[in-house]
Amino acid sequence: MANKRHIETLMMHDNDQYQDQFGAVVPPIYQNSLFTFSSWEAIEKAFEDKINNSIYSRGKNPTVALVEQKIATLAGGDKSKLFSSGMAAVSAAMLHCLSAGDHIITLKNIYGPSISLINDFLIPKMNIEVTYVSGSDVDEIAKAIKANTRLIYLESPSSVIFSLQNLSAIAEIAKKHNIATAIDNTWATPLFQKPLALGIDLEIHSCSKYLGGHSDIVSGVVIGSNKLIDAIHVREYELLGAKMAPVEASLLLRSLRTLDLRMARHQKSAMCIAEYLSAHPLIEEVNYPGLSSFPQAELARQQMSGFSGLMSFRLKTDNPKEIKTFFNSLELFKIGVSWGGHESLIYAPAISCMKEQSPEQFEKMGISLGDMRISVGLENVDDLLADLSNALKLINA
Ligand SMILES: Cc1ncc(COP(=O)(O)O)c(C=O)c1O
Known part of the structure; x- marks a missing residue:
């Protein structure tokens, strides 16, 4: 009976055991x-x-377990x-999918720290090999496969430019070669994209974003x-110890109750804003x-069955004074990461990239000062x- 209920209903009710409390x-x-x-x-x-008994909270904690079950249902x-x-x-x-000397295929524009994890940790410490691809061409991924390829790591839509990968086509190729697939699905949320149903093995989210x-x-x-999850539980979860805190899990549960309502508003407003910006003479793309x-x-x-609220755009000007005037004049869009x-929120990727990369590397990344x-x-x-319009008016003022 419960399986026939809609996802919105399932997010409102918890396990029967909690009715005893x-x-x-x-x-x-x-x-x-x-x-x-x-x-x-x-x-x-x-x-x-x-795995299934609460002995110590670095393993199974009942509050965390309840929320884990809800997220699994959602996805x-x-x-x-x-x-x-x-x-x-x-x-x-x-770490679960790779052993020393293995090869990973991933995209050039996944989330920056995920790239750093590969380049600054997995390569020097575990002798991992990597091939970066654009991700939009399935053949490019197929051609990148080697005898030691163990993981295809995706992010669709990807960071900054939001390019997509064809998930079912990539999953099919990976299965043929016995290669694991994982996707960072944070942008779309489990409401708007169901990678597991398309054949991807592992779906990852930063719950610091829409889920929270x-x-x-x-x-x-x-x-x-x-x-797979039981194997990750006993190895990477318990042994590396980056466990979820019960209080945070409870806050996350609170958030899941309203996920569909929030995503509907994010989507509707983002679509309006994207259309407004696309038609604006001071916006390049x-x-x-x-x-x-x-x-x-x-x-x-x-x-995908819907679209979230994160986008990027390029101002037509490359004049630093004009760009900063726009950026600093917004009142409702607060300046911040995440x-x-x-x-x-508004953020200009150039701010951190210019600090973290050499001038030559920054140039190669193709990020302009006017990318927002x-x-x-x-x-x-x-x-x-109105906030965007007011700030844009000040560019040429
Ligand atoms: C696409 C994406 N994946 C993963 C992360 C990392 O998540 P967290 O900050 O919760 O560690 C972020 C954070 O911004 C992100 O944007």
């Missing part, structure tokens, strides 16, 4: 490091099925494992089959997969449009 509509937070047992026999029995996976950050989830997935949605937690999740003018619009509509929360990334929040869209 004084009928509390918010499940209790088990803020416990350990759990006790009545006898030698009882604790011995718990150790026989360590259509068997199981999920929550981590203390999105990067902990990304590194657990990569209120800019008050940092966490991450990996979703997949019972076999807008990168937003929801636009009909987006180069991969057809693929976007095929494999995205996916209730509040609208905005996260469209839950404010009234007319107020957001």
Whole structure:
């Protein structure tokens, strides 16, 4: 019966066991490091099925487990494992799939720290080989496969330029070669894109973005089959120890109740803003997969059922004074990193890239000073449009 219910309904109700807790509509937070047992026999029995018993909170914590089950339901996976950050989830997935000397295929424009994890950690410490591809051409991925390729790591839409990969086609090729596939699905959320149903093995999210949605937690999740998630649980989760905190899990559960409502607003407002910016004479280009003018619009509509609120655009000017005037004049779009929360944000990727990269490397990245990334929040869209319009007017003033 419960399986026939819609996802919105499933997000509102918790396991029957919580109905025993004084009928509390918010499940209790088990803020416990350990759990006790009545006898030698009882604790011995718990150790026989360590994954499914609460013994110590670096393994299974009941509050965290409840939220893991909800996220797995949302994504259509068997199981999920929550981590203390999105990067902990990304590194657990990569470390799980790779051994020393293996080869990974990934994209040139995945999230920066995921690239750094490969270049500055996996390559020097584990002798991993990497091939970076554009991701938009399935043949390019097929050609990159080597005898030691063990993982194809995707991010669709990707960071900064939001380019897509054809998930089902890539999953099919990977399966033929017995290669694992993982995707960072943070942008689309499990509501708007279901990579597991398209054949991808592991789905990863930074829950610090839309899943958390209120800019008050940092966490991450990996979703997949019972076999894969149980294996990640006993190795990368328990041994590397980047565990999810029960209080954070409870905040995440609160957020999941409203995910579909929030995403509907993010999507509607972002579409309005993307269309407004595309038609504005001071904007050179807008990168937003929801636009009909987006180069991969057809693929976007095929494999996603909706679009979130993060986009980038390029100002027509390259005059630093004009760019900074626009950036600093916004009132509702707050200046800050991250995205996916209730509040609208603006960030210029050049700010950190110029600090982190050499001038030559920065030049190669093709990022211009006038490239802006905005996260469209839950404010009234007319107020957001007015804020952008006012700031744009000051460019030529
Ligand atoms: C696409 C993407 N993946 C992963 C992460 C990492 O998540 P966290 O900051 O929760 O570690 C981020 C953070 O901005 C991100 O944008």
